[in-house]
Structure formats: C-alpha cells, structure tokens
Amino acid sequence: MAYFPMFIDVKGTAVAIIGAGDVALRKVKVMLEYEAKITVIAIDVSDEIWKLEKEKKIIVRQKAYDEEDIKDAALVIAATNDTTLNKRISAYCKEHRIPVNVVDVQEECSFIFPAYVKQGPITVGVTSSGASPVISQKIKKMVMNTLPDYxxxxxxxxxxxxxxxxxxxxxxxxxxxxxxxxxxxxxxxxxxxxxxxxxxxxxxx
Ligand SMILES: C[C@@]1(CC(=O)O)C2=NC(=C\c3[nH]c(c(CCC(=O)O)c3CC(=O)O)Cc3[nH]c(c(CC(=O)O)c3CCC(=O)O)/C=C3\N/C(=C\2)[C@@H](CCC(=O)O)[C@]3(C)CC(=O)O)/[C@H]1CCC(=O)O
Ligand SMILES: NC(=O)c1ccc[n+]([C@@H]2O[C@H](COP(=O)([O-])OP(=O)(O)OC[C@H]3O[C@@H](n4cnc5c(N)ncnc54)[C@H](O)[C@@H]3O)[C@@H](O)[C@H]2O)c1
Incomplete structure (x- = not known):
C-alpha cells in the first residue's frame, strides 16, 4: 500500500501540537519552515520550545490538554508521551474531520510526515508509506547530494x-x-x- 503525495499550503494555518518534548520540537520546526501558525499545548515545555515562544514564532499554552485546545485547529499533531491521550486526540480529530498526525503511531494518523528537501519553493518529499522511515531518510540524502543548490x-x-x-x-x-x-x-x-x-x-x- 502506498500513500498519495499531496502538497498543501499551510501558511498562516492554525496548527495545534500537543506535547512539547523532542518529537514535538521536530514537528514544530517543520511546520515553522512552511510558515504555519503554531500553538503548542503541553504540561512540560522544553527550553528550545520556550525560546521559539520568546522569539514570537509560536504560541505556547502550558496546561493539561482538553478538547477546547483543538476545536478550531486546521491540523493537529499529537506528540505526547501518553499513548491513551494520543489515541483520544486522534479519535476526536477523525470524528470532527480535522487532519491528525500521531507521532509514530501510523494507524492513528490521517496524514503522515515525509522526509524532505526544501529549497525556496521546491520541496522534494519522500515517503515509504510507513514501511521504513530510515529508507526515506536515505533517499532524502541521495536527493540532497544531487539537487543543485541554486x-x-x-x-x-x-x-x-x-x-x-x-x-x-x-x-x-x-x-x-x-x-x-x-x-x-x-x-x-x-x-x-x-x-x-x-x-x-x-x-x-
Ligand atoms: C520522515 C520522518 C519525519 C518526521 O518524523 O518528522 C518520519 N520518521 C522519521 C524518522 C524516524 N522515525 C522512527 C525512527 C527510528 C527507526 C525506526 O523505527 O524505523 C526514525 C529514524 C530517526 O529517528 O532518525 C520511528 C518511527 N516512526 C514511525 C513509527 C511507528 C510506526 O511505524 O507505526 C516509528 C517506531 C516508533 C517506536 O518504535 O516506538 C512512523 C512514522 N514516521 C514517519 C516519518 C511516518 C512514515 C514516513 C515514511 O514511511 O517514510 C510515520 C508513519 C508517521 C509520522 O510520524 O508522520 C522522519 C525522518 C526525518 C528526516 O530525517 O527527514
Ligand atoms: N524521542 C524520540 O526520538 C522518540 C522516538 C520514537 C518514539 N517516540 C515517542 O513519541 C512520543 C513523544 O516523545 P518525546 O521524546 O517528545 O516525549 P517527552 O516525554 O519529551 O514529551 C512528552 C510531552 O507530552 C506532554 N504531555 C503529556 N501528557 C500531557 C497532557 N495530558 N496534556 C498536555 N501535555 C502532555 C508532556 O508535558 C511533554 O511536553 C512518546 O510517546 C515516545 O515514546 C519518541
């Protein structure tokens, strides 16, 4: 089974990211690169995420998650270390037709992240549809080595x-x-x- 590659405009789009650890930070950085309007909701917030908040690049709500936090989001990323909560977030989003990614639990995602190379308006996205993120990473490096930098x-x-x-x-x-x-x-x-x-x-x- 292969996933269909769809490229979407997320500039200015409300993205809610639940959790503020290492995995959430990776997703924050990707969504920032594509200029989304990011709100992070988490109990414990890493220093790097606070730094982005101080630079006014993202909004941080330091609190325990509840459904109010995502009801107006256009995209949701569940990145907590509580698998039951991640599952609940996914179920809510699917019921309300909000696209959702649950970090590293593919069955609970309605969209997944690619490995990618970005140069200005060009994005080369690679996915193995969940078969092996590491082969996607390897292909990304192959692209980086061959795509001229201009x-x-x-x-x-x-x-x-x-x-x-x-x-x-x-x-x-x-x-x-x-x-x-x-x-x-x-x-x-x-x-x-x-x-x-x-x-x-x-x-x-
Ligand atoms: C592309 C990238 C983007 C990103 O994460 O931002 C990405 N994973 C990356 C790295 C990576 N992820 C994992 C490892 C450790 C090695 C390993 O386990 O294989 C490494 C390597 C590393 O960390 O270096 C662990 C892992 N990942 C998933 C599961 C669960 C499962 O398979 O169900 C588990 C097991 C968790 C566990 O064991 O607990 C699932 C997903 N990971 C995806 C994307 C989606 C499928 C994309 C595809 O098929 O290509 C999908 C389905 C959902 C999603 O996350 O969107 C990023 C490369 C970034 C880059 O370098 O560019
Ligand atoms: N770190 C990795 O490289 C890695 C790799 C594979 C899988 N994972 C999985 O991804 C998930 C996240 O990893 P991490 O390293 O970022 O975790 P982490 O422990 O660093 O961060 C978890 C975050 O979730 C927040 N959280 C937990 N319960 C909450 C609640 N009720 N309301 C609001 N926030 C809540 C915490 O406050 C924290 O900010 C984990 O399930 C982990 O097993 C992590």
Missing part, C-alpha cells in the same frame, strides 16, 4: 517571469519550450534568470 532561486525566478510568458506566448507547447531554454540559461549561470533573459529567448524564437 535550483530554489532558479525556480523562484522562473515563477516571476511565468505570467509574462503566459501573456506573450499562445500555446502551451511553445511556453514549455521557452521555459526549457530559460532553465538551460539558469543552469549555465548556476543561478536565477531575468526578464532580459526572457527577452533574449523570445527574440530568437
């Missing part, structure tokens, strides 16, 4: 000229050719492309 900024710059290309060129087939040429220019330069590069490519058409 691809994120190249993708960003292609995004910036894309609207112009869509306006100026009628067919999808031709637009694709233009983007391939722009990528080749970026690869030669090992960096971003500009509107001038687009003008050059359009002139030679």
């Amino acid at each position: 691809y994120g900024e190249l993708a960003d710059s292609l995004g910036k000229v894309r609207e112009e290309v869509q306006k100026k060129i009628d067919t999808e087939k031709e637009r694709k050719q233009v983007f391939k040429k722009l990528i080749a220019i970026g690869e030669e330069r090992k960096g971003r492309i500009s509107y001038d590069d687009l003008e050059e490519v359009l002139k030679k058409k």
Whole structure:
C-alpha cells in the first residue's frame, strides 16, 4: 500500500501540537519552515520550545490538554508521551474531520510526515508509506547530494517571469519550450534568470 503525495499550503494555518518534548520540537520546526501558525499545548515545555515562544514564532499554552485546545485547529499533531491521550486526540480529530498526525503511531494518523528537501519553493518529499522511515531518510540524502543548490532561486525566478510568458506566448507547447531554454540559461549561470533573459529567448524564437 502506498500513500498519495499531496502538497498543501499551510501558511498562516492554525496548527495545534500537543506535547512539547523532542518529537514535538521536530514537528514544530517543520511546520515553522512552511510558515504555519503554531500553538503548542503541553504540561512540560522544553527550553528550545520556550525560546521559539520568546522569539514570537509560536504560541505556547502550558496546561493539561482538553478538547477546547483543538476545536478550531486546521491540523493537529499529537506528540505526547501518553499513548491513551494520543489515541483520544486522534479519535476526536477523525470524528470532527480535522487532519491528525500521531507521532509514530501510523494507524492513528490521517496524514503522515515525509522526509524532505526544501529549497525556496521546491520541496522534494519522500515517503515509504510507513514501511521504513530510515529508507526515506536515505533517499532524502541521495536527493540532497544531487539537487543543485541554486535550483530554489532558479525556480523562484522562473515563477516571476511565468505570467509574462503566459501573456506573450499562445500555446502551451511553445511556453514549455521557452521555459526549457530559460532553465538551460539558469543552469549555465548556476543561478536565477531575468526578464532580459526572457527577452533574449523570445527574440530568437
Ligand atoms: C520522515 C520522518 C519525519 C518526521 O518524523 O518528522 C518520519 N520518521 C522519521 C524518522 C524516524 N522515525 C522512527 C525512527 C527510528 C527507526 C525506526 O523505527 O524505523 C526514525 C529514524 C530517526 O529517528 O532518525 C520511528 C518511527 N516512526 C514511525 C513509527 C511507528 C510506526 O511505524 O507505526 C516509528 C517506531 C516508533 C517506536 O518504535 O516506538 C512512523 C512514522 N514516521 C514517519 C516519518 C511516518 C512514515 C514516513 C515514511 O514511511 O517514510 C510515520 C508513519 C508517521 C509520522 O510520524 O508522520 C522522519 C525522518 C526525518 C528526516 O530525517 O527527514
Ligand atoms: N524521542 C524520540 O526520538 C522518540 C522516538 C520514537 C518514539 N517516540 C515517542 O513519541 C512520543 C513523544 O516523545 P518525546 O521524546 O517528545 O516525549 P517527552 O516525554 O519529551 O514529551 C512528552 C510531552 O507530552 C506532554 N504531555 C503529556 N501528557 C500531557 C497532557 N495530558 N496534556 C498536555 N501535555 C502532555 C508532556 O508535558 C511533554 O511536553 C512518546 O510517546 C515516545 O515514546 C519518541
């Protein structure tokens, strides 16, 4: 059985993370990288999580969990060391159709985390659908070793000229050719492309 890869926009989305230990911290860091609005609910809070709260990157509610804490969340991550509580959180979320991840108990998750490589707007996500997180980690390292380090900024710059290309060129087939040429220019330069590069490519058409 394989999981379907779905990429979702979590920028500004209310994410509730229950628990504030090492495992929760890993999830906080991932969700922060994708600009979610994170609230951590936990009895014991690690120093690193307090530091993020002081930097105003996350909200921390130091308390015992109750259902009020997650009723308005768009995503929930149960990361406590109390397996019965994690199960209860999962059951509540499933009943209320809130996507939920229970750290390291796959059957209780409605979504799971991938190993991933992020460069600007590019994310390469890897999953083994729970078969072996360590093989996902290994594949992630293979991607890190082969993905050129300027691809994120190249993708960003292609995004910036894309609207112009869509306006100026009628067919999808031709637009694709233009983007391939722009990528080749970026690869030669090992960096971003500009509107001038687009003008050059359009002139030679
Ligand atoms: C990708 C990553 C993201 C992250 O966690 O953020 C991730 N696990 C990572 C590492 C890792 N996890 C574990 C080990 C120890 C070795 C081992 O046990 O194999 C290591 C290695 C390490 O720690 O280095 C233990 C473990 N994990 C799960 C179970 C329970 C089970 O299988 O049911 C147990 C046993 C717990 C126990 O024994 O008590 C379950 C899940 N872990 C997943 C994701 C989802 C499936 C993803 C996939 O299939 O690819 C899934 C299903 C749910 C989820 O957590 O979303 C991250 C790599 C981060 C990176 O480097 O990029
Ligand atoms: N640490 C790891 O690398 C690792 C690896 C595999 C699995 N796990 C599992 O993941 C889970 C979390 O691990 P951890 O190391 O982050 O644990 P931890 O003990 O460091 O943290 C647990 C957190 O849950 C909070 N908590 C417990 N009951 C609560 C309640 N009723 N209300 C609010 N908060 C509550 C605690 O206050 C604490 O912040 C555990 O079940 C552990 O077995 C951990």
